[in-house]
Amino acid sequence: MDHLGRMGFSEAQADLLEVATSFCREKSPVEKARKLLDDEKGYDPAVWNEIVALGWLGIAIPEEYDGAGLGLAEVAPVIEQMGRRLLAGPFCSSTLAAQALLAGGTEEQRKTFLPQIIAGEIATLALSEESGDWSLVHLKARAERAGDKFSLSGVKNFVWDASAARWIIASVLYEGEPALVMIECGALPDGALRREVIIDETRRSYELKLDGVDVPASALLDPAKARAALAHIHLAANLLAAAEMVGGTQAVIDYTIDYLQTRKQFGKLIGAYQGLKHPTVNAFTQYEQARSHLYAAAHCFNEQGTGEIATRMAKAEADKALSYAADRAIQFHGGFGFTYECDAQLYRRRAIWHASQYGDAAYHRRKLAELIL
Amino acid sequence: MKHDGVLMGKVDQQELAEFAKQADAWFAENTPGDPGFMLPLSFLEVGTDQQFEFLRDWQRKVYEAGYLGAAWPTDYGGGGLDQAFQDAATEAMRRHKGPIMLNAIGLNWAGPLLLDMGAEAEKSKHLKNILSAEDIWCQGFSEPDNGSDLGNAQLTAVRDGGDYVLNGSKIWTTLGNYAKYMILLARTNKDAPNKYAGLSFFLAPMTVAGVETHPIRKISGEYGFTQTFFTDARIPAGCLMGEEGQGWLIALRTLEYERGARGGQAGGYIMTPIDVASVVDLAKEMKRDGAPAIEDPLVRDKLVEFIIEGQALDLCDQRGRIAPLVQDRPMALPLSAKLMWSEFAQRLTAFAMSLTGAKGGYYVGEPNAVERGLWTRSYLNSFAATIGGGTSEIQRNIIAEHVLGLPKG
Ligand SMILES: Cc1cc2nc3c(=O)[nH]c(=O)nc-3n(C[C@H](O)[C@H](O)[C@H](O)COP(=O)(O)OP(=O)(O)OC[C@H]3O[C@@H](n4cnc5c(N)ncnc54)[C@H](O)[C@@H]3O)c2cc1C
Numbered sequence: 001m002d003h004l005g006r007m008g009f010s011e012a013q014a015d016l017l018e019v020a021t022s023f024c025r026e027k028s029p030v031e032k033a034r035k036l037l038d039d040e041k042g043y044d045p046a047v048w049n050e051i052v053a054l055g056w057l058g059i060a061i062p063e064e065y066d067g068a069g070l071g072l073a074e075v076a077p078v079i080e081q082m083g084r085r086l087l088a089g090p091f092c093s094s095t096l097a098a099q100a101l102l103a104g105g106t107e108e109q110r111k112t113f114l115p116q117i118i119a120g121e122i123a124t125l126a127l128s129e130e131s132g133d134w135s136l137v138h139l140k141a142r143a144e145r146a147g148d149k150f151s152l153s154g155v156k157n158f159v160w161d162a163s164a165a166r167w168i169i170a171s172v173l174y175e176g177e178p179a180l181v182m183i184e185c186g187a188l189p190d191g192a193l194r195r196e197v198i199i200d201e202t203r204r205s206y207e208l209k210l211d212g213v214d215v216p217a218s219a220l221l222d223p224a225k226a227r228a229a230l231a232h233i234h235l236a237a238n239l240l241a242a243a244e245m246v247g248g249t250q251a252v253i254d255y256t257i258d259y260l261q262t263r264k265q266f267g268k269l270i271g272a273y274q275g276l277k278h279p280t281v282n283a284f285t286q287y288e289q290a291r292s293h294l295y296a297a298a299h300c301f302n303e304q305g306t307g308e309i310a311t312r313m314a315k316a317e318a319d320k321a322l323s324y325a326a327d328r329a330i331q332f333h334g335g336f337g338f339t340y341e342c343d344a345q346l347y348r349r350r351a352i353w354h355a356s357q358y359g360d361a362a363y364h365r366r367k368l369a370e371l372i373l
Numbered sequence: 374m375k376h377d378g379v380l381m382g383k384v385d386q387q388e389l390a391e392f393a394k395q396a397d398a399w400f401a402e403n404t405p406g407d408p409g410f411m412l413p414l415s416f417l418e419v420g421t422d423q424q425f426e427f428l429r430d431w432q433r434k435v436y437e438a439g440y441l442g443a444a445w446p447t448d449y450g451g452g453g454l455d456q457a458f459q460d461a462a463t464e465a466m467r468r469h470k471g472p473i474m475l476n477a478i479g480l481n482w483a484g485p486l487l488l489d490m491g492a493e494a495e496k497s498k499h500l501k502n503i504l505s506a507e508d509i510w511c512q513g514f515s516e517p518d519n520g521s522d523l524g525n526a527q528l529t530a531v532r533d534g535g536d537y538v539l540n541g542s543k544i545w546t547t548l549g550n551y552a553k554y555m556i557l558l559a560r561t562n563k564d565a566p567n568k569y570a571g572l573s574f575f576l577a578p579m580t581v582a583g584v585e586t587h588p589i590r591k592i593s594g595e596y597g598f599t600q601t602f603f604t605d606a607r608i609p610a611g612c613l614m615g616e617e618g619q620g621w622l623i624a625l626r627t628l629e630y631e632r633g634a635r636g637g638q639a640g641g642y643i644m645t646p647i648d649v650a651s652v653v654d655l656a657k658e659m660k661r662d663g664a665p666a667i668e669d670p671l672v673r674d675k676l677v678e679f680i681i682e683g684q685a686l687d688l689c690d691q692r693g694r695i696a697p698l699v700q701d702r703p704m705a706l707p708l709s710a711k712l713m714w715s716e717f718a719q720r721l722t723a724f725a726m727s728l729t730g731a732k733g734g735y736y737v738g739e740p741n742a743v744e745r746g747l748w749t750r751s752y753l754n755s756f757a758a759t760i761g762g763g764t765s766e767i768q769r770n771i772i773a774e775h776v777l778g779l780p781k782g
Contacts, residue, residue, distance in 0.1 A: 007691035
């Protein structure tokens with residue numbers, strides 16, 4: 001059992017944690033998060049502009065492309081706090097698209113697109129397909145060479161934030177191998193995007209039809225790096241998901257505690273009953289463990305071997321922690337807990353969503369068994 | 374600037390590295406091999422004189438080499454070094470799988486308590502002899518009728534001239550039959566305004582007339598604790614720690630040391646560390662349907678779960694030292710540690726037992742038993758930690774009320 005992660009925390013992480021904590025609390029009170037559920041766009045453009053102005057899109061991008069030259073370790077506390085406040089927007093999408101360019105793009109593409117992403121142009125990924133397989137390399141969508149263009153075909157699913165995006169980076173089979181292509185959304189035919197109905201209503205996700213879409217030859221990311229880039233994105237997405245879930249776990253536990261401290265039955269505050277008190281403590285200790293895994297994964301993310309192990313552990317534990325805490329939150333609110341009005345559902349839905357994207361706890365444990373046993 | 378979350382302020386890193394190297398060499402050379410009889414898994418199951426003498430000699434030897442109490446003040450027999458030095462020595466002890474430290478209650482709760490709140494005379498009298506295992510200490514808190522509800526303790530201490538006269542009984546007294554001193558919670562005032570205010574704390578000698586210990590056999594078949602009877606036992610009034618009526622306060626502080634919520638312990642470890650890696654090894658050796666158990670997908674999933682959880686405990690320990698990552702509820706990790714590891718150890722050892730297949734039915738003494746019955750014995754003894762030192766249920770109450778702010782039951 002070598003290659004287990006270690007805890008570590010940089011000054012930049014500490015600074016970002018502090019700033020993000022107050023920013024997200026201020027900008028995304030739960031009433032506002034709720035209002036955005038019904039909004040077609042799903043996020044507040046003014047808040048997005050502030051996020052851009054804070055430079056957060058560039059945190060994990062090297063200085064040569066106008067970024068801050070830090071890493072995903074420093075993005076983690078920001079997303080943790082966003083998750084805690086259910087702050088909506090395309091931050092994860094753009095961050096992951098930038099990672100795709102860093103890991104799989106040509107130098108020309110990085111130079112062109114990364115500074116624009118940092119400046120607030122939105123980019124997203126189209127990696128999943130109808131099969132629902134978490135593997136990112138078993139693909140049906142294709143790219144065929146047609147003169148100086150590629151013509152694309154097939155369908156991609158779970159394309160987050162696509163209608164707000166300027167670019168979509170899609171995975172396709174090209175000459176029998178997975179490849180990544182960058183699609184300009186402006187060039188998509190009418191009806192190419194369809195909003196999907198998803199469990200987490202704080203987010204937006206789309207189906208993308210590639211049939212009839214052509215992209216220039218320059219849109220192909222470096223084919224030699226495609227597999228490595230997909231592996232990198234898989235881990236990066238799981239790290240960010242773990243961060244968002246850990247933040248959410250803290251919030252839903254706090255929300256439950258609040259109710260346990262105010263609701264009375266049989267003349268007593270319900271929090272005095274151990275049937276509620278002890279499971280709440282169990283949820284809390286799971287949260288503490290998941291948070292430790294998160295920050296170890298963030299710290300070790302770039303280490304060969306260790307990064308993958310720590311990240312899979314973090315996602316598996318975050319899934320377990322948020323699912324359990326939100327599940328108990330519903331139960332402990334009684335009839336009110338069963339309503340749309342109770343915030344417990346927001347977190348339970350979010351847990352279901354994250355378990356569905358890039359692998360749930362059991363899937364990551366299965367991968368870990370191959371890595372550590 | 375990255376750092377690994379360890380405060381490295383005043384410690385001379387070169388000196389520390391040199392010390393760690395010497396400690397490593399010392400334990401490599403001096404750690405005893407198999408003594409030819411079964412050693413207890415923890416300080417809780419010291420049941421024979423042979424075990425006792427062996428462990429007492431070992432503790433003395435470690436202390437004299439400078440690897441126990443390295444961070445206690447030199448005035449009281451300690452090494453006067455930074456805690457990082459003691460941690461390095463403990464690490465070396467663990468690496469070489471040294472036997473446990475015997476005088477657990479002295480080293481880990483009575484000692485730090487004395488350093489923290491003791492009078493000068495008490496510190497000079499007791500601390501060095503705790504380190505050298507000259508004086509074994511025990512803890513007289515629980516009573517037959519008052520365990521979790523410790524504040525209701527009823528053993529009485531009545532002032533009579535220059536003495537206190539003790540009457541009543543304590544139970545589950547670990548090391549009771551070997552101890553020379555007891556940290557004792559007793560009732561000095563039956564008419565106090567509430568049950569807590571009538572309690573006082575004593576550093577009581579066990580060697581006076583009227584103190585009797587009756588060993589109690591444990592679930593595992595081993596011995597290690599006693600019921601302790603006090604019948605008109607006279608102890609000098611100077612044994613009172615602090616003042617009359619301060620007993621509850623001092624007892625609470627003691628429990629913080631016992632549960633590891635507060636630092637200052639002398640070092641070493643008092644329980645054989647349980648280690649997921651050895652359960653993984655066990656899964657490689659044992660067979661299921663003719664193949665190594667580790668090839669069974671369900672076994673693999675369980676093992677991974679245990680590895681993740683064991684790793685979480687280590688990481689929580691590390692995170693506890695990084696202030697910005699514990700600021701929302703600073704007491705959460707210290708107050709949760711005992712609950713988390715004791716429950717984990719219980720589930721892990723139960724799983725290890727099941728891995729041994731039919732041989733899970735063997736026990737200590739059976740030559741065919743896997744690792745001399747280690748896993749079954751470990752599982753049975755794991756309840757020591759989920760019950761002793763405050764049960765898991767009580768720990769959950771404490772976390773709920775003191776960390777999460779939930780109402781009292
Ligand atoms: C191996 C071992 C060594 C020990 N060594 C020592 C020692 O050296 N010195 C010493 O003083 N004591 C020692 N103890 C005693 C230990 O501290 C007590 O056993 C423990 O505090 C529980 O008290 P009890 O046994 O009276 O159980 P009880 O308090 O009677 O508890 C019975 C059950 O009720 C539950 N319970 C009780 N109150 C509540 C509540 N409010 N909410 C929910 N559940 C509750 C408990 O969790 C438990 O499951 C030792 C115990 C063990 C097992």
